[in-house]
Amino acid sequence: MEFISNCTVGTISNAAQSLKDGHLVAFPTETVYGLGADATNENAVSRIYSVKGRPVGHPLIVHISSINKLDKWAKDIPNYAIKLAREFWPGPMTLILQRTDLAEDFITGGQNNVGLRVPTHPVALALLKKFEDLGGQGVAAPSANRFGAVSPTTADAVNEELGSFFDHDDMVLDGGPCQIGLESTIINCTGIAPLVLRPGAVTKEMISVVTGNLMEDAEKVLTVRAPGMLKNHYSPKATVVINEKPKSGDGFIALSEVGTPINVIRLASPKNSEEFAQKLYSALREGDNKNLERIVVFPPAGIGLDLAINDRLDKASARK
Ligand code: TXA
Ligand code: MG
Numbered sequence: 001m002e003f004i005s006n007c008t009v010g011t012i013s014n015a016a017q018s019l020k021d022g023h024l025v026a027f028p029t030e031t032v033y034g035l036g037a038d039a040t041n042e043n044a045v046s047r048i049y050s051v052k053g054r055p056v057g058h059p060l061i062v063h064i065s066s067i068n069k070l071d072k073w074a075k076d077i078p079n080y081a082i083k084l085a086r087e088f089w090p091g092p093m094t095l096i097l098q099r100t101d102l103a104e105d106f107i108t109g110g111q112n113n114v115g116l117r118v119p120t121h122p123v124a125l126a127l128l129k130k131f132e133d134l135g136g137q138g139v140a141a142p143s144a145n146r147f148g149a150v151s152p153t154t155a156d157a158v159n160e161e162l163g164s165f166f167d168h169d170d171m172v173l174d175g176g177p178c179q180i181g182l183e184s185t186i187i188n189c190t191g192i193a194p195l196v197l198r199p200g201a202v203t204k205e206m207i208s209v210v211t212g213n214l215m216e217d218a219e220k221v222l223t224v225r226a227p228g229m230l231k232n233h234y235s236p237k238a239t240v241v242i243n244e245k246p247k248s249g250d251g252f253i254a255l256s257e258v259g260t261p262i263n264v265i266r267l268a269s270p271k272n273s274e275e276f277a278q279k280l281y282s283a284l285r286e287g288d289n290k291n292l293e294r295i296v297v298f299p300p301a302g303i304g305l306d307l308a309i310n311d312r313l314d315k316a317s318a319r320k
Contacts, residue, residue, distance in 0.1 A: 003155070031092045031181070033180070035048055035143070043139055062117075062118060069138070071100075094115045095116050096187065143156045145162070155175070179216060185203070187202075191244065234316045238294055249263065250295065
């Protein structure tokens with residue numbers, strides 16, 4: 001594997017060519033790092049599954065460089081989805097739409113819909129544009145972690161997770177720490193109104209303002225295949241405990257206004273919810289690197305981004 005610490009026009013072009021040649025390229029996005037492959041190349045996509053250790057049949061998000069490429073991959077797009085795309089792309093939002101024939105079963109897990117996203121990180125956008133210049137259609141990319149583990153928010157974390165599973169010709173692009181730090185909001189746009197399947201930085205409130213529609217609750221709509229709903233998604237090795245009194249030797253993550261109890265190992269002191277989201281995964285990872293048995297987290301308990309933070313923590317803290 002080649003680790004590119006200096007992303008330039010030249011190295012990004014090489015990475016785009018590498019994708020075109022069927023290799024894997026891990027790249028930064030504003031949410032988390034993605035493990036990319038040519039979304040029309042079945043062999044390349046199958047390597048995503050082996051490198052991640054992910055069971056086959058899980059659908060993948062296809063990343064494109066702009067809303068203009070949307071109708072290559074999706075059809076019968078409802079008006080509210082166009083509004084969302086115009087408002088929040090490029091950005092931390094994935095839309096689930098009716099697929100075209102370009103989105104084959106090995107991308108969609110055999111479903112008739114496909115997840116699409118235009119990321120805003122400059123390295124991701126440059127990579128996608130270059131890949132499309134070379135004749136590529138889109139880049140399939142799940143988070144660049146082993147199945148069930150915490151998503152990486154730095155290139156070093158990608159290396160820690162997947163370094164030993166990469167092939168010689170795969171690449172990792174280092175674009176610095178991710179700004180948002182939690183995976184994109186996933187919105188099912190195949191029904192009459194948008195439905196949030198995974199909360200993220202594009203919040204229900206923001207979606208309601210743009211579309212004028214009230215959301216239903218994804219957890220209640222059992223007919224929809226909902227992402228990341230397996231227990232122990234987003235889990236570090238340490239046991240994650242929410243809002244309990246920390247014990248001696250525990251790791252501890254809380255807002256900076258909360259003091260550190262005695263004999264507890266402070267892993268992060270974010271100032272606000274945005275910083276909490278941004279630092280959460282690297283703090284959990286640091287707890288694992290310190291071989292801690294337990295990490296106690298006091299999450300912020302408001303609306304908006306706090307719902308995404310609590311969603312991931314609920315899964316991380318599910319009993320193993
Ligand atoms: O922020 C993100 O979305 C990151 C970056 C790299 O873009 N990607 C990401 O991908 O989080 P992944 O595969 O780790 O999580 C996507 C989730 C998975 O649980 C997958 O099953 C679900 O979204 N998903 C993808 N396509 C879907 C579809 N067509 N219908 C329902 N769920 C889908
Ligand atoms: Mg993931």
